[in-house]
Amino acid sequence: MPPEAANSSFAFGETSLAKVDHLEIGLVPAHVLPPEAANSSFAFGGTSLVGDDHLEIGLVAASVLPPEAANSSFAFGETSLVGDDHLEIGLVAAGVLPIEAANPSWPEGSAEGASVADSGLTGSASRVQAAGMKGERSTTIETWTGTGSGLGGTTWGTEDVWANTRRPLPEALGLSPECYTAPDFHRFEQQRLFERGWVCVGLAADVAETGRLIVRQLGSRSIIITRGADGEVRGFLNACRHRGTELADRDCSVANTIRCPYHRWGYGLDGRLIATPLFEQVPRVGFDTADYGLVPVRVEAWGVLLFACLDDQAPPLHTWLGDLPERMAGYRLDEWVKREEQTVEIKANWKLISENYQEYYHLKWVHPELAKVSRVPDHYRYQGPGMYCGQTTSPVSADERNDWLVLPPRPGLDSSDSTSGRFVAIFPNVLLSVLPNHVFVIRLDPTAPGATTETCSFLLPPESADVDEAAFAPTRKFWFEVNGEDIDIVERGQRGLTMSAPPPGPLSPRFEEPLHRFHNMLADCMTLESVGTISVPAGDDGSEHDRWGTGVNPNPPLVDS
Ligand code: FES
Numbered sequence: 373m374p375p376e377a378a379n380s381s382f383a384f385g386e387t388s389l390a391k392v393d394h395l396e397i398g399l400v401p402a403h404v405l406p407p408e409a410a411n412s413s414f415a416f417g418g419t420s421l422v423g424d425d426h427l428e429i430g431l432v433a434a435s436v437l438p439p440e441a442a443n444s445s446f447a448f449g450e451t452s453l454v455g456d457d458h459l460e461i462g463l464v465a466a467g468v469l470p471i472e473a474a475n476p477s478w479p480e481g482s483a484e485g486a487s488v489a490d491s492g493l494t495g496s497a498s499r500v501q502a503a504g505m506k507g508e509r510s511t512t513i514e515t516w517t518g519t520g521s522g523l524g525g526t527t528w529g530t531e532d533v534w535a536n537t538r539r540p541l542p543e544a545l546g547l548s549p550e551c552y553t554a555p556d557f558h559r560f561e562q563q564r565l566f567e568r569g570w571v572c573v574g575l576a577a578d579v580a581e582t583g584r585l586i587v588r589q590l591g592s593r594s595i596i597i598t599r600g601a602d603g604e605v606r607g608f609l610n611a612c613r614h615r616g617t618e619l620a621d622r623d624c625s626v627a628n629t630i631r632c633p634y635h636r637w638g639y640g641l642d643g644r645l646i647a648t649p650l651f652e653q654v655p656r657v658g659f660d661t662a663d664y665g666l667v668p669v670r671v672e673a674w675g676v677l678l679f680a681c682l683d684d685q686a687p688p689l690h691t692w693l694g695d696l697p698e699r700m701a702g703y704r705l706d707e708w709v710k711r712e713e714q715t716v717e718i719k720a721n722w723k724l725i726s727e728n729y730q731e732y733y734h735l736k737w738v739h740p741e742l743a744k745v746s747r748v749p750d751h752y753r754y755q756g757p758g759m760y761c762g763q764t765t766s767p768v769s770a771d772e773r774n775d776w777l778v779l780p781p782r783p784g785l786d787s788s789d790s791t792s793g794r795f796v797a798i799f800p801n802v803l804l805s806v807l808p809n810h811v812f813v814i815r816l817d818p819t820a821p822g823a824t825t826e827t828c829s830f831l832l833p834p835e836s837a838d839v840d841e842a843a844f845a846p847t848r849k850f851w852f853e854v855n856g857e858d859i860d861i862v863e864r865g866q867r868g869l870t871m872s873a874p875p876p877g878p879l880s881p882r883f884e885e886p887l888h889r890f891h892n893m894l895a896d897c898m899t900l901e902s903v904g905t906i907s908v909p910a911g912d913d914g915s916e917h918d919r920w921g922t923g924v925n926p927n928p929p930l931v932d933s
């Protein structure tokens with residue numbers, strides 16, 4: 373906040389009409405804003421946090437704005453038009469708002485402030501947890517001061533330690549407990565995998581509008597992703613090119629400029645440096661703003677999913693995904709609409725959650741109800757070339773329960789897609805469940821060796837996106853029952869691995885082939901010096917019919933070679 377704002381006599385969030393042609397706004401620090409402010413839909417007078425230090429105010433029609441607003445360069449205290457329906461305010465701008473803006477309805481509520489929590493972990497780890505704007509969300513930053521080598525002199529980057537994984541499936545063992553519990557392993561995995569591979573960072577819908585900006589963590593790096601006026605989605609390191617300050621600490625919306633909160637350098641949505649207030653008062657020799665744009669990060673969307681990758685050597689996303697886009701083409705996933713999202717904190721390593729998703733060995737015992745609509749004998753392997761592990765259920769049955777069949781199927785699906793469920797774990801961190809009438813996405817963000825943030829999203833086909841709550845509720849209820857059962861069992865798995873650290877056990881050749889594939893993808897990432905040389909696993913070649921599923925698949929997937 374600038375000094376002149378600090379002298380405001382207004383209470384936080386208070387507003388006052390001054391004269392007849394403008395509005396004064398009191399100081400509104402981020403931490404006193406209510407959760408609702410982070411998700412403004414720009415109702416009349418609604419507000420939305422933009423960065424840490426200013427607000428957007430909804431619905432101030434352009435036609436009622438004074439000339440000063442239209443010419444703003446959006447420096448301190450100035451304003452900027454956003455589209456033609458609302459106004460963005462830099463900082464406590466007095467004198468430019470019209471009388472019609474004098475009806476803000478400040479949402480009620482409060483948000484938690486930052487807190488420091490002891491991790492309870494031993495050794496050199498420290499953990500700081502800062503509560504975010506939304507009550508259910510939090511960001512955990514782990515700082516490890518380990519060496520990057522494994523425990524007891526083991527080095528996770530060498531092939532030797534992966535010998536059990538590299539064996540053929542009938543002889544292979546699961547991963548060592550340290551892979552799920554050890555801080556050194558976690559740190560190295562973050563560097564080797566999450567800072568080098570294609571990582572799911574959300575849904576394409578998360579940056580649907582121009583100026584929407586999301587903040588994500590890839591390993592130890594923070595990135596921002598935004599959509600420009602040209603429709604292009606771009607990613608950048610979340611750091612100012614002046615002196616490195618974090619640009620955004622939460623998802624927000626900006627008009628056309630990403631402002632650094634420190635000295636207000638401004639960047640276009642394409643990353644170009646476009647404002648350096650006061651910087652040229654005494655010119656620098658050879659200073660050229662073209663040299664100081666934001667550092668780009670690779671970002672690509674496929675279907676409903678958004679991915680980012682920090683490593684220029686990694687193969688393109690379409691190589692990473694292999695034949696999955698072709699396999700899923702019939703669903704036209706890019707048209708599906710996000711219905712709702714929930715975030716869950718799970719006390720388990722991210723790999724346990726993914727592995728559990730990949731096998732239906734546990735189905736009968738952990739999910740007796742799910743087993744009624746997704747019967748074990750109706751499961752088949754569903755894997756072509758690509759960094760993913762998958763299974764399909766065909767048909768999705770209404771045997772005893774019909775929870776999955778309440779919503780109408782998307783029109784136009786072929787005979788296989790319209791009767792099947794596709795359950796695909798895209799390496800490393802997204803679990804994509806595609807049914808004829810809904811999609812359930814789980815994104816896994818590891819926050820510690822034994823902790824994962826799980827973001828669950830429901831999507832519906834455009835034809836039924838706005839079904840009423842009564843129609844949608846059974847689908848939600850059923851998934852959360854099933855997911856709750858999975859969470860209980862993976863947390864139990866984490867406790868066993870952490871407290872007893874048993875030697876690795878055998879994988880079931882019949883049911884756990886996807887885990888073997890997954891473990892080998894992990895081993896590749898951990899051992900390769902460059903992911904540029906990673907080999908994308910091949911698909912099923914027809915030689916393992918006994919492991920594909922029981923009997924003949926009545927609805928073979930479209931692509932099955
Ligand atoms: S650090 Fe960003 S403007 Fe100075």
Ligand SMILES: [Fe+2]
Pocket residue numbers: 728729734735738739858
């Ligand atoms: Fe399960």
